[in-house]
Amino acid sequence: MKKSIAFLLSSVLMVVLAACGSSSSNGGAADNNLTAESEIVIEATNFKFDQEEYRVKKGVPVKITFKNVEGNHGIIIPGLKVDLKGKSQSKVVVPKETGEFEIACSIMCGAGHSTMISKLIVEE
Numbered sequence: 001m002k003k004s005i006a007f008l009l010s011s012v013l014m015v016v017l018a019a020c021g022s023s024s025s026n027g028g029a030a031d032n033n034l035t036a037e038s039e040i041v042i043e044a045t046n047f048k049f050d051q052e053e054y055r056v057k058k059g060v061p062v063k064i065t066f067k068n069v070e071g072n073h074g075i076i077i078p079g080l081k082v083d084l085k086g087k088s089q090s091k092v093v094v095p096k097e098t099g100e101f102e103i104a105c106s107i108m109c110g111a112g113h114s115t116m117i118s119k120l121i122v123e124e
């Protein structure tokens, strides 16, 4: 019984990792040669991000900075091809569509991992 659960979990993890791998290629939504006109900072602790929502403007280059304040975490925002981790890392993106994008922890950090979800809201 225990073995099959472990197998199931590892297959789920493989699928998640595969999805992350394919979303990290640059598909036009992100470009690191851009000059940011605004910035948001997302700070991670055990086990949450410092805000439930982060707001940015559509079409405005925004520098997304991720910081590990406590523990070891990462962020993925699949909708914007953002994948940051480490002590402090940032990326400039230009959100092309309005809407809500999920920010999730990308590192299996412990018991509270699955609750580490915030929203990036792109406004007109």
Ligand SMILES: [Cu+2]
Residues within 6 Å of the ligand: 073, 074, 105, 106, 107, 108, 109, 110, 112, 113, 114, 116
């Ligand atoms: Cu995590």
